[in-house]
Amino acid sequence: MEKFKLDYKFVESLPNPLENGILYISVSFRLIAHNCCCGCGKKVVLNLSPDDGWNFTYDGKTISVYPSIGNYGLKCQSHYFITKSVVEWVPKWKDDRYRKRHKNWSFQFWK
Numbered sequence: 001m002e003k004f005k006l007d008y009k010f011v012e013s014l015p016n017p018l019e020n021g022i023l024y025i026s027v028s029f030r031l032i033a034h035n036c037c038c039g040c041g042k043k044v045v046l047n048l049s050p051d052d053g054w055n056f057t058y059d060g061k062t063i064s065v066y067p068s069i070g071n072y073g074l075k076c077q078s079h080y081f082i083t084k085s086v087v088e089w090v091p092k093w094k095d096d097r098y099r100k101r102h103k104n105w106s107f108q109f110w111k
């Protein structure tokens, strides 16, 4: 799949529905939400936590999210990094390695 760039918005609370292609960052609720980057439209919510969740960096222009986002609870099974707002897909053959390295595959989604 192609690399592409996401937009971002810092929000207090999440709008409903989310717009595709936008990362919604709520610092007060400590989460980042977006519609799955594969285009399946499922909402993916990442908990921001230094211990067992995700972290992000903001350089004033772009957002990077760590670690990668593996949507194994979704039908699409998509897996990608968001680095400087660019979505980079993880090749299938690398998936097992990443799965072992990251214990925190937990994510929540609605719908």
Ligand SMILES: [Zn+2]
Binding pocket: 036, 037, 038, 039, 040, 041, 042, 071, 074, 076, 077, 078
């Ligand atoms: Zn998807």
